[in-house]
Amino acid sequence: MYTLKLTQVGNSVGAVFPKELLARLDLQKGDELYVTESPDGVRITKTNPEFEEQMRAAKAVMKKRRAVLRELAK
Template sequence: MNDQTKIDVETGRVLATVEVKKIGNSSGLIFPKELMARLNLNVGDQLYATLTPDGGVRFTPSNPDFEKAMEVARRGMKRYHNALAELAK
């Protein structure tokens, strides 16, 4: 696939080619500027990688562990709303 390949994301097809490059002692992914713009990404943004059930990788801007912890916290706040309101006085 060449750099000219751009297929719609909504169809689940490839939008662009991402290149892996050696950067010092690490490796980095090089995103084309069109893909960066389409995904609303900027240099320095953090993405979190999680494995999908089908063996793929999903990148998201939010930390999935934090989201799980916040869900537990929300349930606790709902369950103990009255006690927390009294403590807040």
């Protein structure tokens, strides 16, 4: 478990991530994090959950309509 410390950054508040956690999550300065609500509270992820859902839907369509897409690509 990691503990994040909140600190003042100008007129905002920022969280300080330990170096080990940044390495484990493959995060670097300037990366974006996405916060979504979950049944347990909030969830913080590196990937955009809305985009991930759109990609899952697109993959399902591409798999189902593979022959049509091949014809269109000609």
